[in-house]
Structure formats: C-alpha cells, structure tokens
Amino acid sequence: MEHRELLSGFVRLHILHHAAEGELYGQWMIEELARHGYKLSPGTLYPLLHGLEKKGYLVSREERDGRTARKFYRATPLGIEALAIARAKARELFGEIMHDPHGSKKTASRRKSGE
Template sequence: MGDRDLFGGMIRLHVLHHAAEQPVYGGWIIEELRRHGYQISAGTLYPMLHGLERKGYLDVRREGDGKRARRFYAITPKGRDALAGAKEKVKELFGELFEGR
C-alpha cells in the first residue's frame, strides 16, 4: 500500500474540514496540505474533489472567467454528516493508536 492509499482518507477529511469552515479552492488546499506534510499534486487532488462532489459531500461554484476561473468547494449537509461520523471514527482510532487500548 502506497502513501497515497494510506493517506487518501485523511486528505479527504482535511478537505471536508476546511470546506466546512469556508469555501476552498484547489491551489489553497494543496498549500494547506503541504503545511501538514502532505505532498499532493493537482492530478491527485482534483479527482478526489470530483469524487467528493459526486458523493454529494461538496458543492462547487465557479468564479471568474477563462484561465482566471476558480472552482470553490463548500461542504453540503450530507458532507457535514459524513465529517461528523468520520470524526467519531478518528477519535476511536486515535484512542487505540495512542492511548494503548
């Protein structure tokens, strides 16, 4: 299992977390993930974003024209529910990994 396989779910959680705070765009997400030590390309990120959109977790709106156009991603109610459920699972896993359960 490569790093992409292992960390893909965590990256999706980062995206949902930040999209819940405010609409985000791909370039910003890439930079934010780099701050956390993830090296992700646009070729990896955008299929993830499109997948989250297809599942109904993100809404997308386009701003600007031509090459300056940006797609902003905002969390949906379904995405908020998924994020809340994932947070519970992460807490449980964190306990097992670090609290010696």
C-alpha cells in the first residue's frame, strides 16, 4: 500500500466500520478494501487485524472446516465506541479538507497533479 503510514488510519476505521456491522474475515476485508482502491496484502492486513484485537477493538473466533480454519472478527463495545468518536472526527476533518478553504490562495506550491 502506497503512503501506508498516512492511510493506515483510514484502513483501520474501514475495518472497524465493517466489523461493527457484522463479522468479517481477512480475505473478505482485502477484497472490500481493494474495491475502494486500497491494495493490501495479507501480510499488511493481518497485523492490522491483530493490532485492533490486541487493543480491544475487535474480538475473533475461529471456525474450522476440516483442515482449514478461518478467523472471524467482530467489533467489541469499545470498538463501536471508538468508531463513533472517529466518525465525528472524520466528518469534521473531511468537511475541512474537501471544502479546501485554502484553495483560493495562490501559492508557489500549487500544482496540478499528474502533470
């Protein structure tokens, strides 16, 4: 994932959002994130899931199907509380960065991207 450090917070919130709606598993989450333009390998996603579980935001259970086991994650009450706080903060931040109140200022650093 490009700009991983900057975007990993968005990815964590995205995970928490879906884990609050219902159970999810790693591969499903990788596909969901890919749909939104985030390319994450299992080697990147699983540590995020484990980290969120360690912090108490997610709980997991394992389901065995013969030899294979799949881990399902779900948000805890703490995770749901954190998501509500993050949602309010995201709304405020997005309001600011999408509105771009500084966009009318002419500065030397303004550039068209992709040119």
